[in-house]
Amino acid sequence: MIDRRGFIATGASGLLLGGCDRLNHNPGFRGVLRSAEKLTMASQRLISPRDALARQYTDADLSPIFRSNGTAMPGGEEYAAHLKANFANWRLVVDGLVARPLSLPLAALRSAPHRVQVTRHDCVEGWSAIGKWHGLELSRILDAAGLSTRAKYIVFHCADRFGDKPYYESIDLVDAFHPQTIIAWGMNGHFLPVPNGAPLRLRVERQLGYKQAKYIQRIEAVDSLAHVYGGKGGYWEDNVDYEWYAGI
């Protein structure tokens, strides 16, 4: 038998929790919570110098094993064929609001002057791993394609599907033109392993792991995210309501 105090405590916590769960399903309240994302992003942007660099570590700081997350092996015959051919026919398409749409062979990206950075990957779940990334600055790719002044976001279309939906992500131009934002083809001195996004992945170092799109096939410049897939700017944003701005 529950004593009176226990009964009251259980009842109170039930009421509180029931209330929170109900609020959690209330569209108005969710809207209020969601507005905090904009406040956080605006505040972080306000106090951050535009090109403030994420901490760059040394080789001595590398995680012994860099954990992969999400897709470890994209399904489908197309990717399997690319993998079998050692990605020799992989191309990166750059289109959308650009003056000169591009279709860049992987070999060209790998032989271009590149950047090496040892940075920390922070998962939304809480863990961190430090890796060394080799890749081409996204800003140079966008400059080569001649980004339109109407473009506001860069969308990354990926070869992997999550469940029955394609993976994609997006960032705005502040992050797209950040010096550490690269299309990486190498990790820890080797070409990217499949679980870490072979042959091309995004590194956007001031945001969380789910923004770091893997298996990139196409980069699209758009003026609005509203008409891209679910309209919220990314697979996780569309499907489980993660924040589009993952700076915290």
Next chain:
Amino acid sequence: MDDAAVSIEPEAEAPPPPPPRRFAYRHRIPTRVWHWLNALTVFVMLMSGLMIFNAHPHLYWGQYGANFDHPWLSFRGRPIPGWATIPSTYNLAAARRWHLAFAWLLVVPLILFVLTSLINRHAQRDLKPTRDEVKPAHIWHDISEHARLRFPAGDAALRYNILQKFSYVGVIFVLLPLMVLTGVAMSPSMDAAWPWLLDIFGGRQSARSLHFITAMLLLAFIIVHLVMVALAGPINEIGSMITGRFRVPPDRSQQ
């Protein structure tokens, strides 16, 4: 025996009239508003934070830390039960929405309260321990009085005793700022803007561990705080935090 003597005797035995009830103004408006806002915010932060902890219930020291690294604290599965989390079923996205929104309700009023209480001298006058109070003998005396549940009465009840001062100063000026700074140190964007965050805490995973430890210390404070309110007279204590008016417990010498 004569009748008159019989009738007089009970009167001589009658207790003296009780001292009049004395009220004092104990809590000013900033304290009361901030207290009740925190009563809400801190619970939401703790419960949504525990849900976020459920996503990866392993804690590490240093710059990095993931499944293949060595944790100093580790649980299997989702260790925090639904009655202690917001929302009550596993949902990292929703917990983060709550946590990162209510964080603003924690941090902005915290800054305002700290500034207000430094400017109106609440901190210096009411919270700062005096030289006599920090003497070991005095602290020990207060601890033994508390252990015997003998709480200050009379005018002494209108001031914070040294144990209260230590707790409140510790929460307002140490634990809550530490909570905010370790939280901010987990943001990859803030680490770029303020690289010193990583230096003072020794890395993002250390900051995450300290965030958890500090949260547990705050939880311990809340539990002790609620027990003390219950023991010290919940109606008077809670009432004074609502209205500011506190009924002064009569001095023991008058009892």
